[in-house]
Amino acid sequence: MVILQNISYLHSNKDLLFDKITFTVNHHEKIALIGNNGVGKSTLLKIIAGELQPADGILKTNSKPYYLPQIFGQFNHLTIAQALQVEDKLNALQEILNGNVSEENLNTLNDDWTIEDRCNEALLYWQLQDLNLNQKLETLSGGQKTKVFLAGISIHEPELVLLDEPSNHLDISGRELLYNFIKSTSSTLIVVSHDRKLLNLLNPMCELSKHGITVYGGNYDFYAEQKLIENNALSQDIQSKEKALRKAKEKERETLERQNKLDSRGEKKQKKAGVSRIMMNTLRNNAENSTAKTKGVHAEKIGGISKDLQELRSSLPDIDQMKFGFDKTNLHKGKTLFTAIEINYSYENQPLWKKPLSFQILSGQRLALKGLNGSGKTTLIKIIMGELRPKAGTFQKADSKIIYIDQDYSLIENEITVYEQAQKFNSSGLQEHDIKMKLNKFLFSQNDWNKPCAALSGGEKMRLMLCCLTINNQAPDIIILDEPTNNLDIQNIEILTAAINEYTGTLIVVSHDVHFLEEIKIEDFIELN
Known part of the structure; x- marks a missing residue:
């Protein structure tokens, strides 16, 4: 059980993040902690995990939480065994099996004779059986790092588990493993996520806002109805x-x-x-x-x-205050923009795809690239954009204006201000007051115009990116979205969805968020093996 009574938290600059948060999580309950970016969901998880101290209030937990953070870069210097805090026990077990039955080794192992078996079983479940426990985390992909820490749950068998955006870097097969784990585990769960399929496995929804926590007794679909x-x-x-x-x-x-x-x-x-x-x-x-x-x-x-x-x-809601109004592209619907016949790419003379790719991309088409992590989705995007040429096969590419939007919104330049970024897209010569009116529509008030883009959250960068596209006098012929929902909360995903659904040009999407793909009406898929 977790009890929070009147928990308050102040930033280092003494700004109040949240005040007098009170709620209870019962034994075996699986709750979702939801809310807009910046309200303090991750901070509240860290307080429950004991990594941050509240400014005021009382926290009570019956057991030590197992905490899976959102960012793993801080563990890159550790081996998998060190990150999972099993290295000492595994070494002690090996020493004992080799005949060194010392009191020190017995105390370190603490009768945990199945530790090695649990490690192997957990890595096998999360499809990490090919990894070595002595391997450094810095050698792993984002999805593999997430799976390593998820494997730690099965190894340590904690009563209380805290998960911060656990599906962010997982491909579709990894997400299915996560969903099955959440359905089957008996641990108490507190989960921060924007993955709506995952949220439908949890109950209740606890919405954190500036007014405190509001509890909705049901899964995400019930919450959305309310x-x-x-x-x-x-x-x-x-x-x-x-x-x-x-x-x-x-x-x-x-x-x-x-x-x-x-x-x-x-x-x-x-x-x-x-x-x-x-x-x-x-x-x-x-x-x-x-x-x-x-x-x-x-x-x-x-x-x-x-x-x-x-x-x-x-x-x-922000989405109801915003107006989009994208211009239409100049290309007629159905025009062939890209044709690939038996194309393939090679790294170190090894073909990337087992079966060469043949496909067409038409103006107005909505398609997604499907494939596991490492299947070559980014390489194919670079081929479509003309940045790479296939090593085998033939292709034809029509002249078209392409905008590539990745999960970090790298088109936004961190070193310039919000207004300067908008001005960079002002190819139609709008007056200053017109640009500022557009920024206002996308919820950037006068206080934000001179703010450096580096200070913007993921959701704010996304809104600025959309604003820039509407300032441009001509909509792009193709928009490529690469994992666009990874750093967004649910509200900003809905804003992005509404904007994309007003766009009439060609859309190419890489996303493991099945719900998002359905919402933006993806019709076709290119499968990578």
């Missing part, structure tokens, strides 16, 4: 407030017009009646004071409604 109901209710509240604001302004106008007519009529009557100038001034002042008081009453009411409306609008 959020839709909440957002529809929010939209109705906004419409109701907008209507009330219009009525209040109309009432103010009518009241002031009526007041002005009455004052004007009264003044005419008083002149006819021969009222003295002093009395006329007194009556005029009284009328002006009365009008000012009426204006004040209405202004207060309008101000209150406007404030309520602003608060409601700020609660809208």
Whole structure:
């Protein structure tokens, strides 16, 4: 069991990340911790893991957590056995089996006679049987590193497991192994993920936001339904407030017009009646004071409604505040952009693909490249873009404008500002205020325009990339997306999905996120073996 009571956390600069977080995770429960980028999900996991200390509050756990972090570069200098914290036990077991039955070796092994068998079984399950436990992590791919730490769960058999984006670097077969593990394990799980297939295996959804944690008793599909109901209710509240604001302004106008007519009529009557100038001034002042008081009453009411409306609008999901409006490409649908006949590529005279590739890419087509890690997806992308030439076979490539967007959004230049980055795509000569209006539509306010791009999160870089594409006077003929959802939260994945679905050109995608591929209406696949 995990109990958090009034947990607060401050950044090193004393900025408050979250305040008074309270929730409980019961034994054998498998929960998802979700929320937008930057709300503190990974930080909260690190607090539960004991790697960070909260500024305030109480944390209680019944057992030591097993923590799988999101980034593994900090372990590159370690061997697999060291990273899994089994090296000493394995060495002690080997010493004992070789006849050195010392008290030190027995204490180190601590009666864990099955440690070697568990290591082998775990590596076999995660398809790592070809790895050596003495191999350095720096020699492994991102997917292999993830699998190594996942294997540690079976080796150590912890009661509590904390997983931070465990499917990020896994290919489709690796993800299936992860899904099966999550379904079958009896461990208590707390999982941070944007993988919606994985999230549907967990219950409940615990949404972290600036208001605290809200628990939704169900899987991700149930959560999405509830959020839709909440957002529809929010939209109705906004419409109701907008209507009330219009009525209040109309009432103010009518009241002031009526007041002005009455004052004007009264003044005419008083002149006819021969009222003295002093009395006329007194009556005029009284009328002006009365009008000012009426204006004040209405202004207060309008101000209150406007404030309520602003608060409601700020609660809208980002995707509902954004407008895309991509230009159409100049190419007619169905034009042949790339033809490959029996092509192959070689590294050190070894063919990359067992079976040469033959395919066509047409204008307006939506296709995905499928294959395990190391199957040559990046190489094929470089061939399609014209950066590499196949070593065998023939191909034809039509002139086309291609934009390649990788998971790190490398087209965004870290050393320049947000505004300067947008200006780089301004091939149509938009004025400064037009570019800033576009940036505002993509949720970059005046405070962000001079911010260096290096300071942007993955989701912010994605939004800036989309904004730049809409600033350009001509949409690309082909957009290639390489694992675009890896560093995005669910909300930003939905923003990306909405933008891509407005794009009418050719789309080529590398992604292991099956749900994302379905959402962007992928029709065809190129299978790599």
